[in-house]
Amino acid sequence: MIEIYLQDDSGKKQGPFAINDPKLAELIHPNSQVFPTHEGRWMKAADVKELSGVLDARNSAEIDLTPKMEDKVDSESTGAAEAEEINLHASTTRSESDTNESDPTAEPPEAEPEPSIGSESVVELSSWGYFVRCFELYATFSGRARRSEFWSFMLWSFLLEFPVLFMDILVFGRSENVGLFYSLYMLVTYIPKLAVLSRRLHDTGRSAWWCLITFTGIGNIFLLVWLFQNSIPGANKWGPNPKGIY
DSSP states (O other), X not given: OOEEEEEOTTSOEEEEEETTOHHHHHHOXXXXXXXXXXXXXXXXXXXXXXXXXXXXXXXXXXXXXXXXXXXXXXXXXXXXXXXXXXXXXXXXXXXXXXXXXXXXXXXXXXXXXXXXXXXXXXXXXXXXXXXXXXXXXXXXXXXXXXXXXXXXXXXXHHHTHHHHHHHHHHHHOSOSSOOHHHHHHHHHHHHHHHXXXXXXXXXTTOOGGGGGGGGGSXXXXXXXXXXXXXXXXXXXXXXXXXXXXX
16 A cells, blocks of 8 residues: 655655545645655655645645635625624633733643654554565665665565475475475565665665675675664665654
């Protein structure tokens, strides 16, 4: 399922939202910065073809909400009465406030709790959640992947090999050759494994072509060290720091 993260004009990240989420339709506009999980990078909402229907629906709603002069004329008389009532309420509130200021024993009003900024900006994923995310970004070689995402995928890929091998033994018996189920499993996981490796190298500031260093033999040591490195702070040319998103 495609999920959308949204960054508003103040820089606050919100989400994830489903494509058909009504809240997403209220917040998004063509120039909004969005992070579609299937793209793996920040981009304008107008450039995401899956959001075209949401943007069209929003534009239609804005046209329907254009104020009509007839409704405005009919509401003027009602609005005048409401304005008088509001002014009366404001005068009463002001007089009560003046009374409280003159009374030293009056308790001050309780301050409203400040909203937490960025509390929804980071989406916590479990180890299995990272594994599923790699399949959602099946052949996405662009973007970045943090250490947790890469090593969670490698861990679950390794653990799932055992039930697949067991299935081969149950169906075909013990054999020195590689079983059918295991061959299919390795084929299915090969592309997402290569994709998350590329994104992990991007996260350390290196091109995905550095994975070819494994063919030198000793290069495997360097590659292993890089894969354990922390994410580069801030954004780089492959995208924003994934630690600020998930």
